Structure formats: structure tokens, C-alpha cells
Amino acid sequence: MAAETAAEGPVLIIGAGLLGASVGLGLRHLGVSTWLRDASPTAEAIGADIGAGSSERLALAAGETVPEPSLIVVATPPDVVVETVAQALGEHPQAIVTDVASVKSAIQEGLRTRGADLRRYVGSHPMAGRERSGPVAARGELFTTMPWVLCAAPETDPAAVKRVRSLAQDLGAHVTELEADEHDAAVALISHVPQVMSSLLASRLQDTPLHHLSLAGQGLRDTTRIAASDPGLWVQILSANAESIVPSLHGVREDLDRLISTLEDPTGPGARLDMAELIAEGNAGQARIPGKHGGAPKAFAQLTVLVDDKPGKLGELFSAVGETGINLEDLRLEHSLGRRVGLAEISVDPNRRDELVEALEQRGWKVVQ
């Protein structure tokens, strides 16, 4: 699959952070020649050290020739993407240029305003990331199995789209094409509004006594996990996609206002119905999120097994599951307070649950019915 990309010549990656260095690692692993350029000499050197590509700066300093790239991946912070893509298109008139920023319309508009050659530009958004950033956190498999959205402009040459599609596919991503506006509306709802809600919620915990927080269960942990994200990056994302985010936040505010009024008079007329509607609407929205593998939401059957929190115990459990030939569809570990014992909740095909329970019990596992 990578042969085509490799045959088409070297890839220049501008910005050696988490995404840029991960693209480099993935391509290098496939035998593609990659070069790194970063405003930070340190990031560029680290990127080269971990094997994401050759340092352009070091090569030029050593008087070596850097080959002309056929593809340029701009992976800078979002607020300098337009400028960087425009420069790259100008400096390398044969190269196809893509970027990996998570908001696409403003970039396309900015490039059009500057008169950039949009025939050779394809906006892209690999929907992969980590709570950590920088080249040290990079990994070649970052994009494996993840969605990667391509947003071609009306002016974009189909050959450019094909090249960027190959890049994403070579890195193991699942490619989708959307108009830039539609992409931005989608990520506002599935990524940016969740980030805002998680941050608003976690912000409330700043003054909570620690002995109250010690009572917290998985619900609080799940709802606040992404609140650990990087403020610097998110300022840029929220700014760039403000137009798509605001309507949803207005919707949230209307629902919140209604709920506050209801809770200020919780025995008033219609109060219980208002509360029930809020929760039921949440049920309805949540149920629409597809399961893994991009399929339709599917009800798996669960079983829960008590596991000693000791080295190897989970391994023994999953070996036992593996011996049955039944595929484990999902797994949750329940975190516990005080005791070193855990609960492993296993999801499997509903038609094979009973068989698995029996097999595990025969092997001495304590399955919770």
C-alpha cells in the first residue's frame, strides 16, 4: 500500500509535534523518506532522534542538499497553519500540501483570500490525539483505525485528493470526505462542545474538599477525563470554530436555564416532567452514538468477573476467555476505593454469554450473574 507514496518522493513535515512526528514515524516505518522542519530546533532534533524524519535544519547546516518534497504535511499549531500552508505552496510549486488542523473552513477561506494555489491543497483532519503532546508522545500507529477526514476545496485537483488519501490510508486511518463547513459542524458537536462541557464541569471541582472527591465514581472520571486537555491548543480550536460551536452552546444554555428554573421550584407544576425530559433527551442522544468499528449501535451482553488486583490475574482471566474462542468486544475495569480487588466487566456477543459464564465458572472464576 505504501509503495505508491514511497515511489512519489519525499515527504516534508512542517511541525514536529505529536501529530507531525507521528506521521513521520508511520511513514518511515513504511520506507518513505521524510524530512522534518520545526520553528523549534529542539522539537526538530527530538523528532529526528526518535526516527520521525531527517532534520532539514541539520542537513542544511552540514551543507547537504534537501530533496524537493512531493508532499508537504503542515502540522503546526492551528494559528499559523494558513501562513505556513501558503508559504509551502509558494516555495514548492510542484508539491501537494495538506494540513492536520482540527478546524477546516477558516483555513480554506484564509488561503483563498491570500490567493494561494488551492488546486494543490487538501485540508485534512486525522481524528487522533492524546492528552499528551510533543514529539516524545508521538507514535507511528497513532492513526491506525482512526477516522481521517479530507476536506477538498472546489478548486482542488482530484490527483491531490488521491495523494492525501493514500497518505491517510498508508497510516492505517479510515478516510472520509466532507465539505469543510460540514466537517466543522460535525466536530463542533462531537468534539468541541464535549470539551467545553467537560471543562465547565471539572472547573466546578476546584474548591471541592478532597474527602468529597474521594467518593467519586467512574461517572465523574469519565465525564471529566478530557478536561485535562491543553489550554493553548484549545484556545486555537475554539477560536477557529467559534461559529459552529456557539449555536450548540446556546442550545445547552436554554436547556440549562430551564433546568435551573425547574430545580429552583422542584415541586412546582410540570417540574418533574421537565426533569424527566432532560434525562430522556440525553438518553435519546447518547443512544445514537455508534459502537466501535463504526457499525450501528449494538447491544452486547455483559458479564462481570471479580479479579484480584495482582500481577497476572487479568492475564489469566483473558487467557481463559481466549480459550473459549469467544471474542471480547469491550472491557471496563471498575476502579475501587480502599481494597485491592477489581471488577472486570466484559462485553460479548449476547448469543455466547451463557457459554462464557459456564466456561469461566468451570475454571474457578467468580462471575457475577
Place this chain on the structure above:
Amino acid sequence: MAAETAAEGPVLIIGAGLLGASVGLGLRHLGVSTWLRDASPTAEAIGADIGAGSSERLALAAGETVPEPSLIVVATPPDVVVETVAQALGEHPQAIVTDVASVKSAIQEGLRTRGADLRRYVGSHPMAGRERSGPVAARGELFTTMPWVLCAAPETDPAAVKRVRSLAQDLGAHVTELEADEHDAAVALISHVPQVMSSLLASRLQDTPLHHLSLAGQGLRDTTRIAASDPGLWVQILSANAESIVPSLHGVREDLDRLISTLEDPTGPGARLDMAELIAEGNAGQARIPGKHGGAPKAFAQLTVLVDDKPGKLGELFSAVGETGINLEDLRLEHSLGRRVGLAEISVDPNRRDELVEALEQRGWKVVQ
């Protein structure tokens, strides 16, 4: 541990839903005699069938004698707890009575208003639950390792507190004592406000095109998981704890209003600082949530391993981890779109991460650096 409870005579459980039936299963397993009473004959019969206790209704119909309980656990829906506890205290003048509702002040006040004998009443809140409800979902280990808060009234006899503490401990829970008001303030923030935020967020997804939702990552799944909760139950919880929830929701609304104003003019003066503050405040709140085992937040080291999504593959991985003698502190499976390959993120003691990486790579695992 359970000998004391068993020696003190039978336990009557009123309400054979998830919590009541789970209490029954756990106690029966310890050899304690339990009886079930439920307004629904079906629920009472199912509870008895799964082994949570003897059906009081069936025993009385057969002309048998039901022994006087020494302890009564009221596990009815929250809106009938006051009435049920008051009746139980009146009908069984020797029994200690507890309930398992998740809001405590209103119940204590309601009982005091009715002139109930608070010396024998101890409010309690086992902080365990599932997204599913009813006796079929019950499990004796539901409370194992989970927090269980006791809220004694000023009038409560210390012997009554001791008895209910034994119950919780026998069921494997980790017991904390709090004043009812303090408990309600704590759960408002760690449980009820997160539920509201998750429901408000998930509600936005009702009209989102499915092909947008198919791009969703783990962030959206985590933040909306608890939005699947039962509306009927949550109406009662939100009503009962409205007073403690509203101040936090006012705080959320102020932050949300500020953010909406900022996003409506994202290039205005101070806009970037406002956005950065929101995310940074979320960082600060999130970082205060303790890790598992109730300890202080601890930074584990992560490593990520590529795992074929086939039966037994996770088992082989965890067997390999187990052989190293290094304890697995946490585990996340990254759900993936389209491809049947997964990423397992393993958390371990930072001092042993390198050793584990080496050991796994020697065994042929693909560890992402």
C-alpha cells in the same frame, strides 16, 4: 466478619430492585437470613428466585411465620423512602432501619417532621450502581470496594450506626460517615452535576447526522456514557437534592455565558485569555480527582500495545504482563473505526515502565513508544 450480622437475626429488605436484591444476594452469600418485600409481586418473586431472600408475601400466603427482623434495609424508589422508613420504624419497634437513597437530608428532615424514632434510623448511601436496574441486574458483589456513606442524625443511637456499618462492611464496602447536609453537597458535585452535564451534552446529539456521529472518538463516548441513566430515578434524585445542585449549576451558567460571549467575538480583546482560563480551570479541577484505591492522584506511566482484535489476544498480552510481575494499574482499550485492530493502553508504576516495554518487545509485542 459476617458472623456478627448473622448472629443478630434476620434482615428485611423492602424494595427488591438492583440495590435491594444486591444487598440480599451479598448477605445470603454470607449466611445471613434475608426476607424480601416489594410493592411489585413480580419483583419480589424474581428477587427470591435469584436467591436474594425469601418472599415475605409467599410465606404469609402459605401461612408461615415471618421472623421479626433486627435490621431493615429500605431500598425503594427515593420518593417513597420517608413513608416506608417511618412505617418500618413503627411496625418493628426493635429493628434498626436504614435506607439506600442517594440524597439524605430531605429524608432525615421528613422523618423528624413525622416524629419517627430517629434513634433507630441511620441514613446510608452505598455509592454503587449500574446503568441497568431491577433485581435481574443485581449482584452480591455490587458494593465490593465501593464507598458507602453513613449519615447518622444527631438523635441516632451509636449502636444503630455500628449495626449499619457492619452491614456495609460485610458487603465489602468502604465506609465513610458524613453529616447528611455535607453528604448531599458532596454528591451534588461528584454525581448529580456530572449527570446533568452529560445529559445536556448528549441531548445535543438528537439531531446530529449519523455519519457525523460515526467520527466520534472516545472523548464523546466517555462524556456521554452516564447520559444513558434512568429518567424516572433521576427525577427523584434531582428533585430531592435541588438545593445542593442549583448553586453549582449557577456557576456553570456563569462560565457558559462568559464563554458564549467570548466565542461570539473570538478575536475581541481578552477573548483568548478567557478561553484559556476556562480550559485551565478544568485542568485544575480534573487534577484533584483521586486515583483508584482512594489514594492521592498518582501519575502512572503509560504504554500502548497494538492488539489484534481476535479471541485470546488480550489474554496473551496480559499473561505476558503478568509474567513480568509488574502490576497493571489501569487499562484502556481504544475503540476503533472500521478495522479490527485495537490499541491497549496500559498504566504501570513509572519506575517499571521501561522494564515492561523491554519484556513485551522481547515477546514479540508491538509496543508504541
